[in-house]
Amino acid sequence: MDLSTWNLEQSLESFRARTAEAGSADEWEALRIEYLGKKNGMMTRLLTALREAPRELKPRLGKDLNVFKKEVERIIKERKPSDRAGKAPKLDLSLPGVAPDLGGLHPVTLTMQAMTDFFVRMGYDVAEGPEIETNFYNFEALNTPAAHPARDDADTYYIEDPSNDLLLRTQTSGTQIRYMQTHQPPFRMVAPGRVFRRDDDITHSPVFHQMEGLVVGEGITFSHLKGSLQAFAAHIFGEGTRIRLRPSYFPFTEPSAEVDVTCPFCESGCRTCKGTTWIEILGCGMVDPNVFEAVGYDPEKVTGFAWGIGIERVAMLKYSIPDIRYLYQNDRRFLDQFKVG
Amino acid sequence: MHLDYEWLASYLDKAPSPDDVARLLNETGLETEREGDGFEIEYTVNRPDAMNHFGVARELAVKAGLTLAPPPVYEGEIPALEDWTVESDDAEQCPQYIAVKVDNVRAVPSPPWLKRRLESIDQTSHNLLVDLTNFLLWEYGHPSHAFDAAKIPDKFIGIRFGRDGERLTTLDGKDHDAAGRLCIVDRQKPIAFAGVMGGENSEVDENTTELVLELACFNPVSVRHTGRDNQIHSDARHRFERGIDRENMHTVIRRFLYLLLREQPEARLVGMVDMNLEPFRREDIELRRVRLDRLLGISLETDLVTDLLTRMDCRPRSTESGWRVQVPGYKVDVTREVDVIEEVIRFAGFARLESVLPPFGGSDFAADPLLTGEHVLRGHLAGMGLQETCTYSFQAEVLDRAFLSEGQPIVVRNPMSIRQAVMRRLMLPNMLDCLAQNLKRGMRDLGLFEIGHVYTGGTEPHHLGLVLMRDSERATWYQPATEHPFYHVKGVLENLKARFGWTEMAFKTPAPAWLQAGESLGIYWGDRLVGGFGTLDRGVIDLLGKKDAFDVDLNIPLAVAECDLSFLCDAAVAQPNVKVLPQFPAIRQDMAFVLDKLHSFADVQAHVLGGGLEFLEKLELFDVYEGKALAKGKKSLGFRFHFRHPERTLTGEEISKIMDSVVESVKEKFGAEIRI
DSSP: OGGGGOOHHHHHHHHHHHHHHSHHHOOOOOOOOHOOTTOOOHHHHHHHHHHHHGGGGHHHHHHHHHHHHHHHHHHHHHHHHTTTSOOOOOOTSSSSSOOOOBBBHHHHHHHHHHHHHHHHHHHOOOOOOSSSEEHHHTGGGTTTTOHHHHHHHHHOOOOOOOOOOEEEEETTTTHHHHHHHHSSSEEEEEEEEEEEEOOOOSSOEEEEEEEEEEETTTTTHHHHHHHHHHHHHHHHHHOOOOEEEEEEEETEEEEEEEEEETTTTOOSSSSTTTSSEEEEEEEEEEEOOOHHHTTTTOOTTTTEEEEEEHHHHHHHHTTTOOOHHHHHHHHHHHHHGGGGO | OOHHHHHHHTTTOOOOOOOHHHHHHHHOOEEEEEEEEEEEEEOTTGGGGSSSHHHHHHHHHHTTTOOOOOOOOOOSSSOOOOEEEEOOOTTTOOOOEEEEESSSOOOOOOOOOHHHHHHHHOOOOOOOOHHHHHHHHHHOOOOOOOEEEEGGGGGGGEEEEBTTTTTEEEEEEOEOOBBBBBEOOOOOSSEEETTTTEEEOOOOOOOOOOEEEEEEOOOHOOOHHHHHTTTTHHHHHHHHHOOSSSSTTTHHHHHHHHHHHHOOTTTTTEEEEESSSOOOOOOOEEEEHHHHHHHHSOOOOHHHHHHHHHHHOOOEOOOEEEEEEEEOTTOTTTTTTHHHHHHHHHHHHHSSSSOOOOOOOOOOOOHHHHHHHHHHHHHHHHTTOOEEEEOOOOEEEEHHHHHHSSSSOOOOSSSGGGGGGOOSSSHHHHHHHHHHHHHHHTOOOOEEEEEEEEOOSSEEEEEEEEEEOTTTTTTTTSSSSOOOOOHHHHHHHHHHHHTOOOEEEEEESOOOOTTTEEEEEEEEETTTEEEEEEEHHHHHHHHSSTTTTOOOOOSEEEEEEEEOHHHHHGGGOOOOOOOOOOOOOEEEEEEEEEEETOHHHHHHHHHHHOOOOTTTEEEEEEEEEEEETTTTTTTEEEEEEEEEEOOOOOOOHHHHHHHHHHHHHHHHHHOEEEEE
């Protein structure tokens, strides 16, 4: 090897030209051995020649040879196809990952939690009560005595018991009575829970869930009720949702109102809102003084509002569920759809 | 209830269009939809005043500021009916009873106008006399009844409860027990159920010439009982139950007379008995301005309130504190100040209310540990790949029996089907029903959980149920589905125990009886058995497989768990308490023992730990092997020991010494050998 004619630029040029011809891993390997092979590679031979080069040229040549070696190594490393090419790769990156199954919550729970979370953020306490109730908590304390025709509407399930006093609660309002018996105003609370009515069709289930809200204190007004429900409706059904109150009747509130929300699906009438652009969503009112008297509050001193809403109805609207019975069939193909979101 | 537009409009000077009528009525709280030539209205129970055409017209007049035109009535004298007796001494049952006798009447077909009115609301026309009473009911809301006077002997009408043995055949031809029901009677027998339906024995027919018209007020509770006990639904009953207007009873009588005498001028008004045991009067109600404002949160203008009160016939007078009002008799439900406030805002419109949030008031900020615990639990279980279900609280009795032979479930008195017969005492039966239904539809490989109330009388403990079915064909690319679902359920429970720091929870025998002995463990909280998990008892599986249960064979890779969560109430919420991190490394040693299969993992583990090994920080099981490489009846348990000294690095010699002692001891105790 004659180093006197060796030139870095030319050598690199010629190496690059050779790489252009190399394609397969084998060709590259051959190239690597030709240049970098330990025994008889070009680099080895150049370095051997360097030892015999004139002393004054050694520093420059040494430096250039080093640059040449580094560059050749770099190019081969970068461009030489991996040894594994054509063989099985170490990882099949497309395989599904090793993960636990995707579980999910029931849409009734999802809806209930979304609603509860909202009220908890508004400073409400959460309470629960028994589902087998007495006449007193389900009706009498709620201003609905035995002969009241409102009891016909309730379609109540009764329990076989000697006292003839037990029933499956038709509303979660009984929890409010229990709460008032054990707490003093001011307070704000919600009572989510399971209720029962003898009714079974595409919009009624014999078992369903309700959430009731109760706010009691000095100076609580109907306008506070309206504001609270407006905030709630916007939270659940989306920004821009408006509410409308219509006079109604509940034994335990006076005045009472039904609340409609603007249809979340349309602006000019659709099947869900029966062309009205409004959807009835809950009942509410100012707590009847008789209810306060039943729990020992002074209705001259405190006022309060209460509302009750069906969880399934909200879930059906929110998720476009066509038949309430879907919620209780627990068909996996239905439930699997709630694993997102 | 269907009402006719033209009929309604006949009481108004300027009737709004049908669409406007529907809108206005909805705004006043009558849920109204247009239907045909009229409206379908849904009533809340407090609105008997609007269950008739005049009442709805009155509502419209107030709401829209229209003038109401009351229909013409008979203006002449009504003499006293001398020779007839109306008898009752029970003002509570019948505060007022008016009987009017008219002779020389004929039960002829009704004139076209009357037929048309009744037809417009789907009522059948019978004859003039009966039709007029029906017309009055739909005009003014007052139920009335026409008796054939000739069929009432002794000119006597009484009001009393039916006696034992007394019966009555009503106008619809049905025979009823009359005992204990409030009845209209002659001297011998019932001739009508008060406020519900008349009797056949005193019915007006084509031969009727003398008529007694009844207009009365009956106790709503008694009316309700008669109707409920005899299963009679009638328009009269529904109005009496809700309350009737005592104030205009004479107007209604005069309206009847006007119409009858107009149609049959030859008819002769004989006279009237008005037995009024409890004259109607209403106390004035004080409506305080401060109360009105405090309830509504806005201040309505005084003129507006006064005007509304005037228009709704409340005759307001200004007082220092607000108004004093006299509520008209037709507003049956309006008896208190708060009721008057409702009437004011009902007509003023809820749109006037402001929309503001209540001031922040004190609340109970301590979260209920059970509800909070369950909330976290649900999320955690879903995170472990389980799907939450939501099942009914009741079930067929056969499901209860399949699981629990002891005790009695709570029985539903009026279920709609046998699947609602008893209240659940366990979550699992209905959850397994879900599983069975899914299996029938071809879905397999299910992991379900649910948290809900169970009903055991008195308390309603909250239970967690878990159902885990492993499809035998399930295989992931990384791991064949060989492990029994028992281990999966156990893993879930162990994970919960660790996650929530339930140190008092233990899994041991015995398990509840509905689980298969030898394939299940009880869940204990301290010494208390709170649930169990494992394979279902074979007998339970057999019962569930029967036709009257699921009709599905549950002899499949299935494990279940059920646990009372009441302990969440007193379980301390796990609170991390940080220990200083160790400064010296742990030394790891693996050791596999081959021993007889009879010995459980727990036996060996307990023995090793019982030896009190010096510096042992942790003992893990890393391998279980049974198979060809070992002699029959043998298995290998691979343990991983972690040793650590708090103040220095342990030497190899120290570890060897400890391990030698472990090996010796396990060899001796279990006849184990070291697997190399």
